[in-house]
Amino acid sequence: MIELLSPVGNFECLKSAVQNGANAVYLGASSFGARAFAGNFDDEELNKAINYAKLRNVKTHLTLNTLIKENEFDDAFDLAKKSYEYGIDAIIVQDIGLALKLLSEFPDIEIHASTQMTTHNLEGVLQLQNLGFKRAVLSRELSIDEIKYISQNSTIDLEVFIHGALCISYSGQCLLSSMIGGRSGNRGKCAQPCRLPWTIGCTGDKKIPGPNLTPGYLLSPRDLCGLEFIPELIKAGVTSLKIEGRMKSPEYVATVTRIYRKYIDLAYDNSKPYLIDEKDKNDLLQVFNRGGFSSGHLSNEKNDKLVFEKRQNNMGIYLGKISKYNPSKGIITCKLENSVDLGDSVSFENENTKYSISELMNKNGQNIKTASASDLISFGRMKGNISVGDDIYKINSKTLLEEAKLSYSKEYIKQDLICNLKIKSGKEIFVEVLCPNFNKSISFTYNYVPGSAQNQPLTKEKIISQFTKTLDTPFSFIEFNIDLDDNLFLPISTLNEIRRIAIDKIENAIIQDFKRHYLEQNKKDNENKTITYNSLANSNTNTKISLLLNILNKELNYTLLNNIDRLYIPLKYFGNKDYFEIINTLCSKANVYIYMPTVLRQNYCEKAKTIISSSLNNFNLTGAVISHISQIDLFNNKHIEIIGNYTLNIYNSSSISELKKLSLSSITISPELDEQSIIDVSKNSSLPKELIVYGNIPVMTTNYCLLGKSNKCYTDCKHQCLTDSKFYLKDRLGMEFRFILDNNQTITTIYNSKTTSIQYKNFNIDFSRIDILDENIDKINKIIDNVKNDIRFEGKDFTNGNLKREM
Numbered sequence: 001m002i003e004l005l006s007p008v009g010n011f012e013c014l015k016s017a018v019q020n021g022a023n024a025v026y027l028g029a030s031s032f033g034a035r036a037f038a039g040n041f042d043d044e045e046l047n048k049a050i051n052y053a054k055l056r057n058v059k060t061h062l063t064l065n066t067l068i069k070e071n072e073f074d075d076a077f078d079l080a081k082k083s084y085e086y087g088i089d090a091i092i093v094q095d096i097g098l099a100l101k102l103l104s105e106f107p108d109i110e111i112h113a114s115t116q117m118t119t120h121n122l123e124g125v126l127q128l129q130n131l132g133f134k135r136a137v138l139s140r141e142l143s144i145d146e147i148k149y150i151s152q153n154s155t156i157d158l159e160v161f162i163h164g165a166l167c168i169s170y171s172g173q174c175l176l177s178s179m180i181g182g183r184s185g186n187r188g189k190c191a192q193p194c195r196l197p198w199t200i201g202c203t204g205d206k207k208i209p210g211p212n213l214t215p216g217y218l219l220s221p222r223d224l225c226g227l228e229f230i231p232e233l234i235k236a237g238v239t240s241l242k243i244e245g246r247m248k249s250p251e252y253v254a255t256v257t258r259i260y261r262k263y264i265d266l267a268y269d270n271s272k273p274y275l276i277d278e279k280d281k282n283d284l285l286q287v288f289n290r291g292g293f294s295s296g297h298l299s300n301e302k303n304d305k306l307v308f309e310k311r312q313n314n315m316g317i318y319l320g321k322i323s324k325y326n327p328s329k330g331i332i333t334c335k336l337e338n339s340v341d342l343g344d345s346v347s348f349e350n351e352n353t354k355y356s357i358s359e360l361m362n363k364n365g366q367n368i369k370t371a372s373a374s375d376l377i378s379f380g381r382m383k384g385n386i387s388v389g390d391d392i393y394k395i396n397s398k399t400l401l402e403e404a405k406l407s408y409s410k411e412y413i414k415q416d417l418i419c420n421l422k423i424k425s426g427k428e429i430f431v432e433v434l435c436p437n438f439n440k441s442i443s444f445t446y447n448y449v450p451g452s453a454q455n456q457p458l459t460k461e462k463i464i465s466q467f468t469k470t471l472d473t474p475f476s477f478i479e480f481n482i483d484l485d486d487n488l489f490l491p492i493s494t495l496n497e498i499r500r501i502a503i504d505k506i507e508n509a510i511i512q513d514f515k516r517h518y519l520e521q522n523k524k525d526n527e528n529k530t531i532t533y534n535s536l537a538n539s540n541t542n543t544k545i546s547l548l549l550n551i552l553n554k555e556l557n558y559t560l561l562n563n564i565d566r567l568y569i570p571l572k573y574f575g576n577k578d579y580f581e582i583i584n585t586l587c588s589k590a591n592v593y594i595y596m597p598t599v600l601r602q603n604y605c606e607k608a609k610t611i612i613s614s615s616l617n618n619f620n621l622t623g624a625v626i627s628h629i630s631q632i633d634l635f636n637n638k639h640i641e642i643i644g645n646y647t648l649n650i651y652n653s654s655s656i657s658e659l660k661k662l663s664l665s666s667i668t669i670s671p672e673l674d675e676q677s678i679i680d681v682s683k684n685s686s687l688p689k690e691l692i693v694y695g696n697i698p699v700m701t702t703n704y705c706l707l708g709k710s711n712k713c714y715t716d717c718k719h720q721c722l723t724d725s726k727f728y729l730k731d732r733l734g735m736e737f738r739f740i741l742d743n744n745q746t747i748t749t750i751y752n753s754k755t756t757s758i759q760y761k762n763f764n765i766d767f768s769r770i771d772i773l774d775e776n777i778d779k780i781n782k783i784i785d786n787v788k789n790d791i792r793f794e795g796k797d798f799t800n801g802n803l804k805r806e807m
């Protein structure tokens with residue numbers, strides 16, 4: 001049966017997930033998790049949480065899924081080692097260096113590739129499979145058909161998000177929060193600037209009519225609800241369905257887990273049709289939604305309902321419109337579209353404040369406790385930005401929250417126990433307890449000799465009555481074999497104590513069975529670790545120059561470019577004959593590399609392979625810049641250099657060492673790193689290093705066409721991305737973020753509003769990289785000259801990025 005995997009932000013959430021039917025839970029420790037602001041678990045709590053789940057046959061997955069700096073690597077490994085010893089079932093990892101270290105050190109637990117690893121095609125899954133990963137958490141951008149294709153052609157377990165919040169960007173490839181506010185999603189601290197208002201604009205001679213000049217939440221997706229897709233995902237070969245929400249409440253976790261448990265079970269019940277109850281849909285909407293739900297990317301159709309532009313926070317369910325409002329008393333009147341109870345919470349169309357209904361009246365002004373759809377009611381007292389005609393939303397249901405709390409307030413999951421007792425005259429009491437589900441047994445002799453009964457002798461019925469009082473434990477005695485002599489007396493308190501001791505002993509026996517002891521598998525190898533690359537770069541020599549031309553312009557004379565060592569040209573231009581002359585010209589100016597896109601969708605892979613093959617035959621190319629590990633095998637055995645792009649998220653020298661084993665010849669360090677972290681990783685690097693010292697850093701890669709949404713051209717694409725216009729997103733501060741669309745695979749890249757310009761003399765790097773968007777030849781040469789002389793551009797349009805702030 002497919003696994004239901006629920007989110008756990010604290011111990012209450014753990015109980016709510018387990019008691020409502022989760023097969024597994026994922027939870028974070030006090031550090032290195034992708035939800036730094038969840039409750040999370042310290043060492044003692046983590047051990048306790050694992051014990052709680054395992055005793056109830058629920059697996060635990062640790063989220064160690066942030067990028068790890070050089071000086072944090074040992075601490076991250078120590079955390080993994082503790083969880084390994086506690087009995088964790090799987091560790092979810094983003095950092096490639098840490099992941100492969102764990103694979104070598106902990107061969108008896110599962111290592112899962114986090115969705116932060118941006119696994120989005122079969123090639124990526126096969127790479128992970130070959131490296132030894134047990135499971136890949138697929139990017140949320142995949143359709144069911146793509147998932148099915150991957151499943152049919154791989155053996156690795158596949159995990160898919162089924163419910164909860166969506167990111168507009170591919171996970172692991174969003175630097176927006178990092179670059180504009182210093183809080184990185186790759187470090188578990190995303191500030192969600194995507195959930196703020198944005199507008200779309202354009203410049204150029206061919207302005208188009210559609211872009212949205214009214215501020216809206218243009219990058220804020222609705223939450224995913226995949227109830228209807230469960231049977232298809234089971235048939236597609238998915239191993240695990242994942243609910244998002246480690247920041248959510250226990251009541252949310254309880255409700256969503258309960259409902260998905262119900263429909264997973266229904267999908268396997270061939271005797272019943274797979275029909276979804278409207279009440280269950282409403283319960284899901286009630287606990288949290290942003291303008292309703294969407295199907296995310298699971299459907300193959302272009303999803304114009306992916307984003308909800310009007311509001312970015314919880315909307316609950318619609319109650320109706322305000323027909324009357326008394327602002328002095330705060331009394332609101334409306335005709336209900338859904339039921340409401342005293343104690344429910346509501347919000348209003350133009351007011352973000354949450355109000356609790358403390359007074360509820362019918363149309364006659366009488367106080368009531370509940371009202372149904374179509375009733376005319378009044379409630380108060382509520383004051384704020386409220387007007388007649390405003391929509392009202394119920395964002396909390398008192399009844400639903402109480403039901404959710406009740407669902408985990410008691411122990412509903414029980415392990416069967418068999419008890420064998422010998423209570424004999426003149427002898428101490430012998431106790432044996434067996435737990436068939438865990439194939440475990442314990443036995444002990446209780447130091448008490450029963451005496452003769454004066455009044456009521458001990459009976460088997462009385463023993464059974466006391467031993468079955470296990471309500472607050474995960475155990476239930478279902479069978480007794482009692483060898484009891486006649487006319488014996490035993491105090492009730494003694495029976496209770498024997499029961500408690502027996503349960504404690506069987507519980508401890510089960511717990512100890514899944515604890516582990518770490519043996520250092522590769523201690524000798526680690527102690528003898530050496531660096532095989534010595535950089536020639538230093539503060540007294542000019543660094544070599546790498547130049548990325550994001551856009552080729554037929555109007556520019558590229559023969560005038562000077563002082564370039566490596567030149568990167570995006571893959572799409574190698575597939576367009578109109579640019580072949582420019583490419584040949586550039587091949588005469590420097591060593592030219594195919595620059596791969598961050599994402600290579602499955603339906604574009606074969607075309608990309610054809611372009612790569614013909615390009616290597618037709619042009620004098622030196623190598624390729626790969627932007628994801630899925631692209632490594634596209635160039636292996638081609639006898640060319642393979643450079644790892646910054647999108648591989650290189651934070652530490654261990655990642656560099658592992659990528660070197662995969663045939664990479666050079667790497668680009670992550671632009672998220674601060675000054676000291678760059679120095680640290682450079683010092684221990686086993687490959688030549690490159691650093692972006694100039695350019696507008698891509699801050700998002702999204703499978704969402706912003707122009708398609710604003711111009712209503714999903715069903716009839718107008719290819720406005722191919723016009724000469726330049727498109728941008730403008731934030732609430734007026735900053736403009738350029739975006740470029742790749743119409744080959746409907747991928748949008750959004751660039752930082754400010755240009756990164758940094759000095760590199762302290763970093764011991766080998767190549768200084770310059771990323772160009774629209775600059776003319778004179779400007780490009782000026783930039784190259786400045787970089788060669790380690791001169792930083794100054795002014796309000798330039799930024800140091802994260803150089804001076806520690807992430």
